[in-house]
Amino acid sequence: MRFIPEENITALLLRLSENATVWAPQVVRDTVNTVLFAPWREGAEIETGLYSALPVKGLVLPATERLFSFRYHRAGEREKIEIEVDELRERAAVFAARACDAKALVTLDALFLDGSGRSYNDQHYRARRGALTVITLACTSCDSACFCSSFEDGAAATAGSDLIFYPVSGGFLAEAVSATGRELAALDLFQESNLEKPPLAETAKVELARLGQRLLDKFDDIDFWRRTAEGCLSCGYCSYACPACHCFNIFDEMESDRAGGRYRCWDACMFYAYTLESSGHNPRPEAAHRYRNRLAHKFSYFPLNRGEFLCTGCGRCIRGCPAGRDVRDVIKALGAG
């Protein structure tokens, strides 16, 4: 397997920086260890021990992105609209992603890049995804919010990554997963090594057997959901922090009298306004309805429609919940598999 000495990492990141913005987890200035993926510049310290507050999905599905520009103009008696879609060109690389984040990119790919006709081949997503290189740092330790071992492969998941680094003495073993990864691993910054891969983290597990059905069995027990959701503040953090959540809103902004843009931005199913109709009717009026739908989407509907869970066990929704909610408690309360 290939190996990169620790002292070559900066050179690797500089090499990547030549034609891409390199995103790496860093502690945000002025905060007590709030970690976010941010553009890396030489000298910046990369934080690989702590967990980032947000996943890397923003690099393929930004919090806000312009879908197209529009302009009104007069053509004789008629008003006409001209629509122009910007081409995205910027390349990006992410360094020290976690396996749970990278794996979720594949889930998103299936939704936004599927060529089978079941989904749409999203132009903006495709441009960003195609221009993204993912270097994952495999987890050899975890915290008690992690539960990726519940899912297939757990911390050893390789899906979504181009290159995976395994921490070993003096540097990292590098396993190429894609052609891009192989190209990188062939660089002179790497060398051959016969070191063994380190043991990877074993996290807490949740019982996933028959989970979708267990959830549907409880679906009509609204009191159960009211009890489950009663501490939930109905904010959007768990959705935004989830590497697999992908719901969005669409809105227009006029930027001059006659021109503007249409945007797509993250939206969260825990917001009351998310399903509020203009008539005033809301099919999910209570936090309990919304919480139920959120979990059903992740663990019942999505598996039913797509054959996989909409969750990789990254634990962000647990670590960062302002009300201390733990999705694993709900899965437990749904009963044994």
Add this chain to the structure above:
Amino acid sequence: MSTVPRKGIKATKPLVPEPATIIDVIVETPSIRSFRLVFDDPGIMKEFSFAPGQIGLMGIPGVGESTFAISSPPSRRDYIQFSVMKTGFVTSAIHELKAGDAVALRAPLGCGFPVDNWKGKNILIAGGGIGMAPLRSLLLYILDHRHQFGDISVFYGARTPADLCFVGDRAHWEEREDIAFIATIDSGQPGWDGRTGVLPRVMEAGRPPAENTVAVICGPPVMIGYALAALARLGFAEGQIFTTLERKMKCGIGLCGRCNVGSKYVCTDGPVFSLADLGNEI
């Protein structure tokens, strides 16, 4: 359920609408207007085809988009019609539009009525208020292919005579002898010599036979509830009853997440569902 190919949408730019121009505005009721529009690109207009029941997202760039059922029939090649009830921010802005104004359209989306499976069957159509919009498309389709179907009965209800849409159509439908068309208003009004009574009751009183019949209902949730109960009493099974659902939508392509009813998305799996598809999730 037949899956209708979503022809009008470019697979790579599903969220980018096509510019279109309004060619006519029909004031249907104080709160409902029908807008007839054509795509600016004649090639797209020529290629445009859909099934009755399919929807589109029509919008005014700078204001926003909303979802509407197409209310014109597929045989209508020179325009696409949407009937819009003024309820909120976007529909209020749409109501200000006049012929010659520009809109942007993403259509057709979703799955229409599985009309090919209904050949040889009797069709019972029951529409309340703005719910008649998709049913108008369906009815006109059926009339275009009249020989393919058995008996056709149509019930159209609204609160007052002024709330009944499609004046010209109604006169025509009432005259036709090969369909039974009944318009009803909720309670008696001076100058109204037609039927009175809420639609589910009028429909039930007509005692339409359930055998070999497909019932298609669309309207406000209260009406749907009573109509379903009436159909059950008339002996209709869940698989014989179809409806089109309405939910808040943003993307129209099953991604933005908000229009799901259980595991199904109204925008892509629907908006047409049979009651058997929905189970208790309605």
Add this chain to the structure above:
Amino acid sequence: MEELIPIIKKALEQVDVVLGWAQSPAAGVAVPAFFHTPAEADAAVFDSTCAHNLAVYLPRLADKKVGIVAKGCDARSIAQLIAEGAVKRSGVFVIGASCPGMIDVKKAWRCFGFGKQVCDAAGKVAMEGKTVAREEILLWKCRGCRDPEPVICDVTVGEASSEAPAPPAEPAGIRKRFAAMTVAERRQFWQDQFSRCIRCYACREACPLCVCRDVCTIQAHEPGWAGAAVDSPQSWMAQLIRVNHLAGRCTGCEECERACPVGIPLMLLLEEQNDVVEELFGYRAGGEAKPPFLTFDIKNDTWDEER
């Protein structure tokens, strides 16, 4: 604080639910808990990880009779909610808990890892060779606490703390740096801070006084004071609207800042505004004094959160 459990059980004789805290086994800290039955109340705890201001749940439970375990500062929020008519005094039973000073466990977790026991009785904060000054993860409001005694209370529990955390001698850390900034520097400072905002509205949802919630103007299509875009100017504008709506209403509980997942120092905005209100009107929200300006009809005691 063992005496808390019988008090909660007693309260359950006259209320539908008691809001308190229970230990989360995974997190290793206290998390908000809803006690409906005496058996459930056996899980109640109170320690220096009970930072959450449970008053946030009261307007959502306005149709119920609710018991609530409240720290001195939480009681100010309850008093303010009552003054505004969002909560009925007769609808709440306040269990005033004497408070040792609270740490922000999320900040602690960011130092040591989620789920680690980070706070010992002596106030030293250390884990696996890493240390962090307790002041850094202690809530700012707790240093020089102004409200050790609840302003509103039906029963108290625990001895008044003899060692209230010392007040800061002068602004420290980010406050010191911020105080020294010019207006232009502050502008840049906030632009940078809000470039991280993801508009998850945890600040709003965790705020006991943000009672509009589901019909909040910063998410409203009309009048559209703040755009929906997740970018620095729009997010900043949205937050400033929220902050301004809390003028004379914010009790300084710090929940917005604690809830913020990306660590935006929101209290810098609210502290500034609260100081101005106190200086101009001699008024602190959540006290017994009548508010100097009323943006709410306090005669209307049927506040409808869902409207």
